[in-house]
Amino acid sequence: xxxxxxxxxxxxxxxxxxxxxxxxxxxxxxxxxxxxxxxxxxxxxxxxxxxxxxxxxxxxxxxxxxxxxxxxxxxxxxxxxxxxxxxxxxxxxxxxxxxxxxxxxxxxxxxxxxxxxxxxxxxxxxxxxxxxx
Amino acid sequence: xxxxxxxxxxxxxxxxxxxxxxxxxxxxxxxxxxxxxxxxxxxxxxxxxxxxxxxxxxxxxxxxxxxxxxxxxxxxxxxxxxxxxxxxxxxxxxxxxxxxxxxxxxxxxxxxxxxxxxxxxxxxxxxxxxxxxxxxxxxxxxxxxxxxxxxxxxxxxxxxxxxxxxxxxxxxxxxxxxxxxxxxxxxxxxxxxxxxxxxxxxxxxxxxxxxxxxxxxxxxxxxxxxxxxxxxxxxxxxxxxxxxxxxxxxxxxxxxxxxxxxxxxxxxxxxxxxxxxxxxxxxxxxxxxxxxxxxxxxxxxxxxxxxxxxxxxxxxxxxxxxxxxxxxxxxxxxxxxxxxxxxxxxxxxxxxxxxxxxxxxxxxxxxxxxxxxxxxxxxxxxxxxxxxxxxxxxxxxxxxxxxxxxxxxxxxxxxxxxxxxxxxxxxxxxxxxxxxxxxxxxxxxxxxxxxxxxxxxxxxxxxxxxxxxxxxxxxxxxxxxxxxxxxxxxxxxxxxxxxxxxxxxxxxxxxxxxxxxxxxxxxxxxxxxxxxxxxxxxxxxxxxxxxxxxxxxxxxxxxxxxxxxxxxxxxxxxxxxxxxxxxxx
Amino acid sequence: xxxxxxxxxxxxxxxxxxxxxxxxxxxxxxxxxxxxxxxxxxxxxxxxxxxxxxxxxxxxxxxxxxxxxxxxxxxxxxxxxxx
Numbered sequence: 001x002x003x004x005x006x007x008x009x010x011x012x013x014x015x016x017x018x019x020x021x022x023x024x025x026x027x028x029x030x031x032x033x034x035x036x037x038x039x040x041x042x043x044x045x046x047x048x049x050x051x052x053x054x055x056x057x058x059x060x061x062x063x064x065x066x067x068x069x070x071x072x073x074x075x076x077x078x079x080x081x082x083x084x085x086x087x088x089x090x091x092x093x094x095x096x097x098x099x100x101x102x103x104x105x106x107x108x109x110x111x112x113x114x115x116x117x118x119x120x121x122x123x124x125x126x127x128x129x130x131x132x133x
Numbered sequence: 134x135x136x137x138x139x140x141x142x143x144x145x146x147x148x149x150x151x152x153x154x155x156x157x158x159x160x161x162x163x164x165x166x167x168x169x170x171x172x173x174x175x176x177x178x179x180x181x182x183x184x185x186x187x188x189x190x191x192x193x194x195x196x197x198x199x200x201x202x203x204x205x206x207x208x209x210x211x212x213x214x215x216x217x218x219x220x221x222x223x224x225x226x227x228x229x230x231x232x233x234x235x236x237x238x239x240x241x242x243x244x245x246x247x248x249x250x251x252x253x254x255x256x257x258x259x260x261x262x263x264x265x266x267x268x269x270x271x272x273x274x275x276x277x278x279x280x281x282x283x284x285x286x287x288x289x290x291x292x293x294x295x296x297x298x299x300x301x302x303x304x305x306x307x308x309x310x311x312x313x314x315x316x317x318x319x320x321x322x323x324x325x326x327x328x329x330x331x332x333x334x335x336x337x338x339x340x341x342x343x344x345x346x347x348x349x350x351x352x353x354x355x356x357x358x359x360x361x362x363x364x365x366x367x368x369x370x371x372x373x374x375x376x377x378x379x380x381x382x383x384x385x386x387x388x389x390x391x392x393x394x395x396x397x398x399x400x401x402x403x404x405x406x407x408x409x410x411x412x413x414x415x416x417x418x419x420x421x422x423x424x425x426x427x428x429x430x431x432x433x434x435x436x437x438x439x440x441x442x443x444x445x446x447x448x449x450x451x452x453x454x455x456x457x458x459x460x461x462x463x464x465x466x467x468x469x470x471x472x473x474x475x476x477x478x479x480x481x482x483x484x485x486x487x488x489x490x491x492x493x494x495x496x497x498x499x500x501x502x503x504x505x506x507x508x509x510x511x512x513x514x515x516x517x518x519x520x521x522x523x524x525x526x527x528x529x530x531x532x533x534x535x536x537x538x539x540x541x542x543x544x545x546x547x548x549x550x551x552x553x554x555x556x557x558x559x560x561x562x563x564x565x566x567x568x569x570x571x572x573x574x575x576x577x578x579x580x581x582x583x584x585x586x587x588x589x590x591x592x593x594x595x596x597x598x599x600x601x602x603x604x605x606x607x608x609x610x611x612x613x614x615x616x617x618x619x620x621x622x623x624x625x626x627x628x629x630x631x632x633x634x635x636x637x638x639x640x641x642x643x644x645x646x647x648x649x650x651x652x653x654x655x656x657x658x659x660x661x662x663x664x665x666x667x668x669x670x671x672x673x674x675x676x677x678x679x680x681x682x683x684x685x686x687x688x689x690x691x692x693x694x695x696x697x698x699x700x701x702x703x704x705x706x707x708x709x710x711x712x713x714x715x716x717x718x
Numbered sequence: 719x720x721x722x723x724x725x726x727x728x729x730x731x732x733x734x735x736x737x738x739x740x741x742x743x744x745x746x747x748x749x750x751x752x753x754x755x756x757x758x759x760x761x762x763x764x765x766x767x768x769x770x771x772x773x774x775x776x777x778x779x780x781x782x783x784x785x786x787x788x789x790x791x792x793x794x795x796x797x798x799x800x801x
Contacts, residue, residue, distance in 0.1 A: 027339035122421035382774035
């Protein structure tokens, strides 16, 4: 299962990114959230898009120390094995992997089963769906 | 502590960009937003500064809640000396800009001086540049933002002005995210006179709080039990257009320049009519409510119209055509005009035309001409030149002050004081002029059970609300979350890492309110300026619930006297030395 | 049997019966006899009184204590802040 956005319900409030960065990194910083929501006016229309980890596993493939693995259908990061090379950050096609200023590797592991973004979203705009085979 | 501890100071005359430490003792007493910005302005401006001169300052102030997950904390306070009133002006703008300023590392941004040629300010964390904006000058807000976002990326947020601000219209506004504004008092013209076309900001830093788990737990609980509740959900469900039918039923909907409070076309411009367009919801940063309604009608789109626009540019102009109001709204948003003042000035011009006092070429309900007016005003062409000066100056010129619906130079918003006497006091005593954002007795009088046609208890009601909003808008929290002082103090305790009591917040609210007053007194405002247009005192309303009512002058005077007493102010309306000492000012 | 047309606004609609939501006249509420008290309509539609700011009968603000009669329009408004 991966996370996805119901664009009809999303208001672009950014609370999901606030919650994610707070829980993972310990501070508020939407840029360091492992999901990125964009709700903006473009060419006279309101565009709502969500970037999530979709378990493409490019980060797993590129990690030289095997710090990123898959466990129980979600990503797992071993901060011990991570040497902060940043290759996974570059490789992620959705821009949802980050190295925090203190050197922690932040990626979406769906918070061990109860994603905080889903818990904090006021309008139930984030949901889980099957990963395409 | 959730402050960044830094002030960014930009001088457009010299080109200097400096960082300085946030004044901690001021932050302790005034917190942020309205309060802290007012303190900086009060201390740094001498009296009698011309608001459109290089000596005026534009202060953008965040608060301790900005950039955190505290609900409804996405607003930015913009403080300056008002071109419209010559007094204290604090505006509030939603969207996402405030958080970016904080994430860039700054609590407050102070802009001084005046550029020689059009510029925009670029802030990317420590990288701060004053860049050329000749290619943007003259453009509308929508195009300006689109270009700046294209150049500076999807995470950059923009504040900008349109032609109205560039041309120093007395009710020009600052826009962001297309449809959010710092609307009132001519704040856009302060940017315009400084030749500052836009401010672009994107921040990559963090905002910390001392006890994150405690804050997250509290916010989770509050969101469910205190934010997403009946008290506030009107904002998400329908938004402010709800209020059209409410005002109309209570007989306080400004109609044809406040000649009446009931509009026969209200049904066509109410929330039902807007809901038919199936608007998409849009929220400000950190807001669980999301009051923005993005509506699209025949190719014209706008996030809105808000109640104020439906009233001032709708019923007040005798316009019952929702599509026309949406077009008018979009025009104003792009040109950078405050829809409240524009609608009010227009209604005033329409009445003067119909009465044969002066032919402005536009009458109530004349949609074709009405739609042309914003552009004329923004460019100060044709009748726009006169209208751009605002109601107070027009009234002075034509001797029509009695029905020039403004206070201290700020045009009145969407509520008739004859149907809500406490609202009359609120209008008369608000720090930035005829404003509904300091106190809103309408909720309890027109939309509640409190008798609207008595002065009893109203001074107390207004004072309490003014102090409550003064602290609320300093933390910063949005008007639409009706939270208690207790809840505010709980949240403050979390983000400051020390216990903050209700008492401390109440005192701070009163202190901030007195500071705003002190600024105005220093600029020469006196009790005589705390007044209302003659129409409210002399012309009875014709229709509906308050039919036959006026706000009697002698009752108003008594109410105002009681208000000063409760505030601890003297007869001239100034804070007494004892009061200032008690508030540690 | 008589009918009163009830228009609820905003979040109050979630408390009441959702029939005729697109009808500009509102939801028809049927009652026995020639008239009904405003407060009875609240309970019939499961609207808690604390969630109501005020009501209007045929477009004009009214007391919550009054009677409404057959054919009347009743608007029930939620609590609001700001403007």
